[in-house]
Amino acid sequence: MTETSRFSYRDLFSESAPKDPPRAAAVVRAKYDFAVAYPDPDSLPLDDLVDSLGSALAEEGRGLAVYPHQQGYPPLRDYVASKLGRDREMRVGVDDIILADGSSQPLHMVMESLLDPGDVVLTEEFVYVGTLTMLRRFRADIRGVECDEAGLLPDALEAAVTRAKGEGKRPKFIYTIPTFQNPLGWTMTLERREALVEIAQRHDVAVLEDDCYVDLRYDGEPVPAIHSLDDTGRVMYVGSFSKTIAPGMRLGYLTGARELLETARAVKSGGGVNQFATLAVHRYAASGKLDEHIDEAVGILRKKRDAMLAALGESFGGAAKWSRPAGGLYVWLEMPGEADLVGAREAAFEADVGYSAGNSFAPDGVSGGNMARLCFGYNTPEEIHEGVGRLADVFSREGVLGA
Ligand SMILES: Cc1ncc(COP(=O)(O)O)c(C=O)c1O
Structure with a gap:
């Protein structure tokens, strides 16, 4: 088929169709992946x-x-x-x-x-x-x-x-x-x-x-x-x-x-x-x-939550605030107002650490640029420790820590 004979849907899309749909590319993930909420992969009850x-x-x-x-x-x-x-x-x-x-x-x-x-x-x-x-x-x-x-x-x-x-x-x-x-x-x-x-x-x-x-x-x-x-x-x-x-x-x-x-x-x-x-x-x-599985998963995730809170204490000390969730999968990190966690994402990714900047959760799409969501569900406690340490290093290098 030649290029000119290609059919175009451009004029057919409905008013409500997404104008700029994201590409269905393979998700690129960091090794220390605090960006997306995955459950613990090793404890899936497959058998x-x-x-x-x-x-x-x-x-x-x-x-x-x-x-x-x-x-x-x-x-x-x-x-x-x-x-x-x-x-x-x-x-x-x-x-x-x-x-x-x-x-x-x-x-x-x-x-x-x-x-x-x-x-x-x-x-x-x-x-x-x-x-x-x-x-x-x-x-x-x-x-x-x-x-x-x-x-x-x-x-x-x-x-x-x-x-x-x-x-x-x-x-x-x-x-x-x-x-x-x-x-x-x-x-x-x-x-x-x-x-x-x-x-x-x-x-x-x-x-x-x-x-x-x-x-x-x-x-x-x-x-x-x-x-x-x-x-x-x-x-x-x-x-x-x-x-x-x-x-x-x-x-x-x-x-x-x-x-x-x-x-x-x-x-x-x-x-x-x-x-x-x-x-x-x-x-x-x-x-x-299912109830047994939930008990088991809760035990595993509790350790991961504790690992993330401990690592944040070690690496961020008084330089940031963070939530102490009694459950779920997320810690909310808040840096001083001028810190740019949207901009620091790339450098973090190069250090193999993923996180979601706060603005992506804001109804206005802008607020919360000095905040981030860290998900502790996927990595092991040891990896969480390493990843949070790397994140603090990146933030120091980027001038975000102590901004
Ligand atoms: C608050 C909340 N609601 C709904 C969902 C949708 O999840 P699912 O469609 O997999 O049940 C998610 C997924 O992360 C979520 O965090």
């Missing part, structure tokens, strides 16, 4: 998953010949509903759950169901990149709300709601990652959760609770889900098997009021979620092995 899949296929494999239920394999939904009751004090049944492709798809389903261009969505001041990307695609007016170590500040939240309403824009929802927040690392206290629910109820605003890290707790007691504190049906809740089994499983779930679920189910195309994966995960989880 147990193979056994679970084998027995499920032997008994029910022929069921793959028909399209799965639109909300997903009922026994796994039943398991999820019981787990949410047991661990999160949420009263939901099998019909209140939609299984989907990770928790990303549920987030997308909620946005597609609720958002029109220009709609206001309130989020924490720094927030998971995937959510930000989706909200931008839906052309939401994303407004970050100030937080401290205990979560969203109620006064700031109330002010943001009131301001939006004053502009004639009742916020479509408040999006929060209340447990082991990504990227900030804190967990919202019960008092703050109650305050959030009270504000949401008083101003008649919906809440989207993203709880995908909740099972990875290393210290302290669980805090009830925001969903469990509300009896009006305004809280939508998403969870995932990505952080407890593996992101490659692509399995997560959404629950919320039936009215919302019906619309969310309708916007989800493709006839139910991958039954092959749900069969394996259901057998695996219902046998109790």
Whole structure:
């Protein structure tokens, strides 16, 4: 085919199609990779998953010949509903759950169901990149709300709601990652959760609770889900098997009021979620092995978290501040205001250390250039120690440490 005969889609792309889609290049990773949230690769429960899949296929494999239920394999939904009751004090049944492709798809389903261009969505001041990307695609007016170590500040939240309403824009929802927040690392206290629910109820605003890290707790007691504190049906809740089994499983779930679920189910195309994966995960989880695996993973990740906190203390001392997360996968590093952690990324990468600069989590895309998210899930404790040391060396050389 000659160059001139090539067909062009340029004039065909829809208005909402991404204008500058990222290339699907192989991910280039540093050896000391604190940039992306990978689980511990050596503790993936591969043998147990193979056994679970084998027995499920032997008994029910022929069921793959028909399209799965639109909300997903009922026994796994039943398991999820019981787990949410047991661990999160949420009263939901099998019909209140939609299984989907990770928790990303549920987030997308909620946005597609609720958002029109220009709609206001309130989020924490720094927030998971995937959510930000989706909200931008839906052309939401994303407004970050100030937080401290205990979560969203109620006064700031109330002010943001009131301001939006004053502009004639009742916020479509408040999006929060209340447990082991990504990227900030804190967990919202019960008092703050109650305050959030009270504000949401008083101003008649919906809440989207993203709880995908909740099972990875290393210290302290669980805090009830925001969903469990509300009896009006305004809280939508998403969870995932990505952080407890593996992101490659692509399995997560959404629950919320039936009215919302019906619309969310309708916007989800493709006839139910991958039954092959749900069969394996259901057998695996219902046998109790998932709980055992989570206990084991928590033990491993706790050591990694401790290694990162100790290494930061050794290498950064009083030159920076950082969060001390009771769970999850991230430490949030804050350098003095003038430090340029966006610019220092390249030099860090040359030293084989990867991290995510804070601005990538900011709704405005700019704030937080002196901050970084460090993920401790992937490397061993020894590697974490080495990587943090290298990072401090790079920051000194680049004039960032002590800037
Ligand atoms: C807060 C949060 N929500 C949702 C997701 C999406 O994960 P998945 O689609 O794999 O469940 C992530 C992934 O890192 C996340 O950090």
